[in-house]
Amino acid sequence: MLTLFHHPLFASCRFVRLSFGEYGEELALIEEKPWQRRKEFLTLNPAATLPVLLAEGDQPIVGASVISEYLDETRGVLKRDRRLMAEDPLARAEIRRLIDWYLGKLEADVTRHLVRERVLKPVMGAEFGGGSPDSTAIRAARANIRQHLKYTNWLAGTRNWLAGGRLSYADMAAAASLSVLDYLGEVAWADYPAARDWYTRIKSRPSFRPLLTDRVRGLSPASHYGDLDF
Numbered sequence: 001m002l003t004l005f006h007h008p009l010f011a012s013c014r015f016v017r018l019s020f021g022e023y024g025e026e027l028a029l030i031e032e033k034p035w036q037r038r039k040e041f042l043t044l045n046p047a048a049t050l051p052v053l054l055a056e057g058d059q060p061i062v063g064a065s066v067i068s069e070y071l072d073e074t075r076g077v078l079k080r081d082r083r084l085m086a087e088d089p090l091a092r093a094e095i096r097r098l099i100d101w102y103l104g105k106l107e108a109d110v111t112r113h114l115v116r117e118r119v120l121k122p123v124m125g126a127e128f129g130g131g132s133p134d135s136t137a138i139r140a141a142r143a144n145i146r147q148h149l150k151y152t153n154w155l156a157g158t159r160n161w162l163a164g165g166r167l168s169y170a171d172m173a174a175a176a177s178l179s180v181l182d183y184l185g186e187v188a189w190a191d192y193p194a195a196r197d198w199y200t201r202i203k204s205r206p207s208f209r210p211l212l213t214d215r216v217r218g219l220s221p222a223s224h225y226g227d228l229d230f
Helices: 011-022 039-044 064-074 089-124 135-158 169-183 193-203 206-212
Strands: 002-006 027-031 052-054 060-062
Touching: 002 011, 011 027, 011 064, 011 089, 011 169, 011 206, 039 052, 060 064, 064 089, 064 169, 089 135, 089 169, 135 169, 135 193, 169 193, 169 206, 193 206
Parallel strands: 002 027
Antiparallel strands: 002 052, 052 060
């Protein structure tokens, strides 16, 4: 069994967990607090970022996109119609674009700030930059949510899955990111019906079930978080 160093409310880590779950691959999970910069963790990844996968031979593979490429090359190519990466180069480009949209742009605009202010700072300790949440950062992140949900609603309303006709890494990236915001109760699903229908389909998949049991200290999920019919 491979080992993943992760944090339960980091979208990039959830992306890796969902992707392995779609292939029926179990991961041993080690929750890491990267801001503590543990020496043992720094030997695996001097940048002290998550996720980090310990692959065969305990070889560390760092970063969500890099891990997904490794997963595709070692498992995905054998999955045929269940492969999360397309065969066609243009379709692959669209999947990669949407991975970058959700794990890059949405992360930078919204998720990173809400997780830092609402989840991490209260438990980090002053020596690591913890403290009271910054209400200005929270308001800015919340203002940015709407454009991303509108875009997701458009994608879900015009395509069978977000990148096209088949389930792909793009859906894993979007589900990972939006599930973090859903945990925090930050998504007004009723305003985005196509996105909600798509998310309901993703949320009902076996790969998603472990995420529904995730909890972080001091912050319970939104009341509907574990409800498949929300």
